[in-house]
Amino acid sequence: MARSEKVDYREVVRPYLVGEDVAEHPAQQPRRWIIDFGQRPLEATLRYPAAIKIVRERVKPVRETNKDRFRRENWWSFGRPYTAIRAALAGLPRYIAAGRVGKRLLLTWCEPWTCPSDLVYVFAFDDDYSMGVLSSSTHSAWAWSQSSTLKGDLRYTPTSAFLPFPWPYPVTDEQRERVAEASRRMISRRQEICAEQQFGLTRLYNLVDEGAYADLRKLHRELDEAVAACYGWPKSIAQDKHEIARRLFALNAEIAAGQRAYDPFAGRDGRSVAQQLGLPVD
Template sequence: ERLIAANPACREVIFPYIGGEELNSHPAHAHHRYVIHFGERTEAECRARWPELMAIVERKVKPERMALRNTADGQRLKKTWWQFGRTRPALNAAIAPLSQVLALSRVSQHLAVTFLPARMVYAESLVIFPFETYAAFCALQARPHEVWARFFASSLEDRLRYTPSDCFETYPFPAGWETDAALEAAGKAYYEYRAGLMAQRNEGLTALYNRFHDPDEDDPAIVRLRELHAAMDAAVLKAYGWDDLLPLACDFVLDYEIDEATWGRRKKPYRYRWPDPVRDEILARLLELNARRAKGG
């Protein structure tokens, strides 16, 4: 704020910066950091328009860049020391016309998708999806996508490690999912209720979903969240044309086997999800659909 007050033009290149911890821990996914992002502008232009910001980057970034080894990549980073070392032009282009994007923490105990403003710089710890509709939120947050992601993702300790190339790019979304009115309605109802609940309880996504998956949690507000999640699941299954599977009920199932004798008083790793036979049937249908589409069917 001080820099922008002194030179309003700084607003063009100072961006909020957010990572997985803020996304999962703050009820409103609020950031507390900023970054200077000059894009692909030249050194001369940056010095002319934002000398105070270039002084900061020159002091804090340039020494580290100049200390890099003289590999091809190191030389490139030294030559453009005031610019980001790694950018994602395709993603940036997809985000450009949007007001918000969907995001989730790359490594997390829970697959929890949320909206973030589009004008931010996102840490590597986040996975960003260039969609701004509740229909897209519904398709990504509902259990069919989670079943797929947990099957194909790697894990870090007991946490899901979401890799877009394995979990998103291969996922066979239902036909017309981006404009499906039923997905839009179910996603909006769930998202708005969840956001209100987090604000009311001053809880982030991790704390909320810990309660969501706790078999001892019978708070009516959490019970309602589970019901709305089931409504999203049903909307997605109907979008696939898999009405024969409905209605479906969830249960509290251990995420992995534990040794009861040595587990002690620690909280058991329950997850409120579909029973294994249901999960396996849906995964089999998704795999079959993916294979059929790969063959052009």
């Protein structure tokens, strides 16, 4: 590297998001940093001398004793490069992240250069409509019915909860915008509360469960009703988790049997849709 060449460490040093940040930080922001060389070969890491020095001193000695050959030989790289999810996120101005385990599925927006930990699920969407659907009681009811639990907490399972989740289809532009607007308003209000009170989403929603912040509860109800309308359902079932789950099971069966047209991600690359969580595609 030429002496005059300036090193931009932001290319390999990234904010590192863990589930605790999503649940406890007032702005759902990372409080840690991680060195991520991506898929760069070792010689390319020499461009960042301070970073590779840290990895060589702190990571290499541990990796040299690892039983996994890839981890031993590629000691400067992540043990699991997650190439599929990197490809799915490429070019997005933001993405959705959620902690794997919790009393409820908490979702937040992340900046594109934030590196999620293996305890954070990533949804490769950048639009408010998708955030609204995933934040709704409809998706929550499905997630609880399809995922496992850990000490009573939801343990979101992507292969059973995300991939087979029957999204609304077809959806009009008006319906889509109504969900998007409800999502924006809900997230804006909860960000405002968390910033004012300096607590995270777990504390916030525990208080909501106790009866606090009726305005936020109302915004969630409006979002739930907007999503229900996309399915053609009445407002009366928008927060009835048992009825929602029953209807989603029936809808999923119709889609699987080819009895209903279904293309909720029209216009997107089919592989990237199936890999929203970095899952393999046959």
